Amino acid sequence: MAPTPADMPIPVDWYLYLSAALFMTGVVGVLTRRNLFIILFSIELMMNAVNLNLVGFSRFHENLTGQNFVLFTMVVAAAEAAVGLAIATALFRNRQTLMVDLFDRMKG
């Protein structure tokens, strides 16, 4: 691993630990929670874990590309959230519930 830049007070490892913890929190949320909203929030968590990663590495490599990329990711995440919430609304109107374990019509 390349040496940490002089003006970087927190080493890149810490970013990665935090990001990994955040990501796993999201994964567990997606896999275990029944409420569609919570699942969507968890997805946002995972996405932000990735963003944190990008920012951390961007600082580490002294290269702004990663930070630019994070801006795009945030825009996409906002759009995705809008679509996801719209789907959730439509789904609720249809089924009067948002508990995903009840949505198993595709069961073989």
Next chain:
Amino acid sequence: MQNYVWLIPALPFAAFVVTLLLGRWWIKAESHWIPILAMAGSFGLSIAAFIQIRGAEEPVIVRMWQWFSVGSFQVPLAFQIDQLTAVMLLVVTGVGLLIFIYSKGYMHGDPGYYRFFAYMSLFAFSMLLLVLANNYLLLYFGWEAVGLCSYYLIGFFYHKPEAAAAGKKAFIVNRVGDFGFGLGVMLIFVTFGTLDYTGVFAKVAGGAVGHNVLVAIALLLFMGAMGKSAQFPLHVWLPDAMEGPTPVSALIHAATMVTAGVYLVARSSVIFASAPAALLVVGIVGTFTAIFAAVIGMAQNDIKKVLAYSTVSQLGYMFMALGVGAWSGAIFHLVAHAFFKALLFLGAGSVIHSMGGEQDMRCMGGLARRIPVTWITFMTGALALSGVFPFAGFWSKDEILGKNFQAGVYVVWFVGLVAAFITAFYTFRMVFVTFWGKETRSDEKTCALIHESPKSMTWPLILLAVASTVGGFIGLPGSFGVIQRFLEPVFSRASDILGVAEPSVGTLDIVLMVVSLVVALMGMGLAWLIYVRRAQDLPQFFGALFGPVYRVVYNKFYVDEFYAATFVRVAVDGSRSVWHNFDEKVIDGAVHGSAWLWQNWGRVVRPLQTGRVQNYLLGILIGVFVIVTVVVFL
């Protein structure tokens, strides 16, 4: 000639395309004009070709383009015009034109009017291609195409089950012969390396090929000829083919298509002359068919069936002529037969038309005064068919019998003479039962409606009657024969191989002529005695006297029943056995078995699909962990 010959088949083909595409919605009841004009054009061009080819020693070959070009297999699409082709062209287009004009009246008002003319044009195209071809493959193409048109037109009234069955029968029986023909064409290519007539005949005449191979080729070709020209034992389709409209019977099943077999043997005369064993088979089959079909013709009551068996019998005469190398005699009889048999069929059609569709002669009678034009022309045709001086059939049939006598095959000559007697008998039986007598043996409504046919039908009859009367003079015996001398360049090589003597007229010929004329008159006289003079008692008397024999003859010697009990039965039972044992058990078993296999496999793995996205995500996650672990740590 090079520049217009392609138009001869192209015109009917264009008429076919236009009539088929536009006939149903646009041209409708005017559908006859384009085919008739196309046919007239082809006829005019055929006359031009006929005049130009007169006396030419070598055939004119017109190459259009390369048809097949695969390694050494080179087949051009090319036409060959020689004297034989010119005669066939005139017969096909000339008789065809008259029959097209006749059809305008006969088919008037039929819902399939445009379809009829379209198929007839397609037939004319195919037949012209057949006679114009310069190689065996193109001949084969035309051969199959006329068979197809024959199938279409026999089954023209497709809503009638008998017509549909007859079309199928014609097609399948012809397949038997064409199977041999196809093998013959292949054997020709394998043996000679070419399919062009000129190339093949030059190599045959050169004597480079073994005798047995030539016999095999000739017999295979003759197998095709037997199917197409309805020779025993493949004759069974032709009488059934009478289910088609009468102009079809006249054009296809009397004048042109069925003579394709005669044309094929005459065209291949060099091969047949070099294979005397095959020529013997041709003669035997022809002779047997001539008398066999004539006997059956005596007992038929359907006017078209009588003519059908008569056609089979007359085709037998043509093969009888080919059997002794009387090539031009066969072609002469072909031409004469085309005239008078087309006339008889069209006349029968006119009778049927006037009787409102009735075909059974027992319901006719006394028609002579009611439809005089039809009667006189039909009578002309009947005299020509019976071989009465000076009508066409007299000269052509006598030529054949005389050639057989000169060749020393007295058995064939005698059988031919007996067949001629029977021919005269059944022909005049038909004439007397149909036209003679005082009253018509039908219901009052039909009797009241009997009327002479329209002009478009009577004029072709009159023209054909003239041709049947004077047509025989193109083939006077000996050195007077115009058609014989005209065809000389085509057949000279084959005649040289066979060593046929120069024709000359002696007292013997005149004696033979008188004998056959007397025989024909005796046949007519017997028919008159039985069906006119003693019509009250003699038919019943003979019916009772020959009861069992009559039944056998009436049922056509049970040939159809024999085929039904053997070949058809074997084919049907065999197919059924294959259906039940192989198709249902093996094929269906494999299909159902594989379906069963995957169905059960699906049942096993189905629980994996829970329908819950989170389960799938867990799967993805585990997968990612495994892959990352493998990539990173291993």
